[in-house]
Amino acid sequence: MDVTFTKVPGRRYRMTVVRERGPELAPRQGPGYDDYLPHDAVHFLVEVEAGLSGGVFGRIAAGQSNIFWATDPAVRKRQARREAKRRPSGAEHADMARSETLASLCEPLWQLRAGQRSDLPDWFSSMEPGIGESQLVERILARLDDFAARWHPLPAGGSVTLSWPFRTRR
Numbered sequence: 001m002d003v004t005f006t007k008v009p010g011r012r013y014r015m016t017v018v019r020e021r022g023p024e025l026a027p028r029q030g031p032g033y034d035d036y037l038p039h040d041a042v043h044f045l046v047e048v049e050a051g052l053s054g055g056v057f058g059r060i061a062a063g064q065s066n067i068f069w070a071t072d073p074a075v076r077k078r079q080a081r082r083e084a085k086r087r088p089s090g091a092e093h094a095d096m097a098r099s100e101t102l103a104s105l106c107e108p109l110w111q112l113r114a115g116q117r118s119d120l121p122d123w124f125s126s127m128e129p130g131i132g133e134s135q136l137v138e139r140i141l142a143r144l145d146d147f148a149a150r151w152h153p154l155p156a157g158g159s160v161t162l163s164w165p166f167r168t169r170r
Contacts, residue, residue: 001061005030005041005151006159013038015068019164022063023070023079036114036148037107040067044162045143046102047095050136053166054088054095061164101127106137110144 001019008014013030032039040056047055059066070076088096105127111117124132131137150160 001057001164002161003044003057003164004159004161005038007151007154007156009156011035013040015040017060017068019061019063021061022065023072023075025060025065025068026071028068036116036152037110037144038151039103039107041147041151041160041162042103042107042144043099044164045147046106046140047099048162048165049140049143050098050102051166052095052099054092055099056096057164058095058166059088059092061166102137102140105131106140106144109137110141110148113141114145114148 001017004016004018006014006016008029011033013033014027015030016027017025019025030038030040043055044057046052047057052058053062056066060068065076065079070079105124108117108120108124109132112120147160147162154160
């Protein structure tokens with residue numbers, strides 16, 4: 001699966017997905033624009049580095065629509081009904097929670113390291129002890145550095161494509 005993040009005018013970004021499983025997905029405007037790290041790119045990179053196949057992007061690679069929708073309206077309705085009947089597994093819930101935790105942790109850590117903020121949020125002290133200094137977080141921060149260096153200089157219309165590295169199961 002490839003996910004392309006494209007800058008669009010007005011401090012926004014669009015995501016497009018090309019995948020092997022599931023219906024064709026319509027492009028989606030992303031939330032949380034940032035000149036360096038779009039919110040959904042942070043989640044993608046966190047999930048790849050942490051191996052979270054049950055997170056947002058792993059579920060999309062496996063054929064679910066998740067935060068996207070099918071381009072064909074008839075397929076969209078069938079897909080929505082199918083996904084509404086399927087309950088996420090315990091492992092998928094855990095991966096999604098881990099993705100949220102790591103994204104929430106790594107984004108402000110990266111901003112602090114990049115000089116875009118002067119201190120960490122107050123809630124940061126309630127995080128799992130030592131997680132901010134873990135090897136996993138350091139690897140994620142390195143991936144965020146690489147993405148930010150590619151994303152920031154792009155003009156409107158420019159894009160970065162990230163590839164999902166894991167094999168998926170239905």
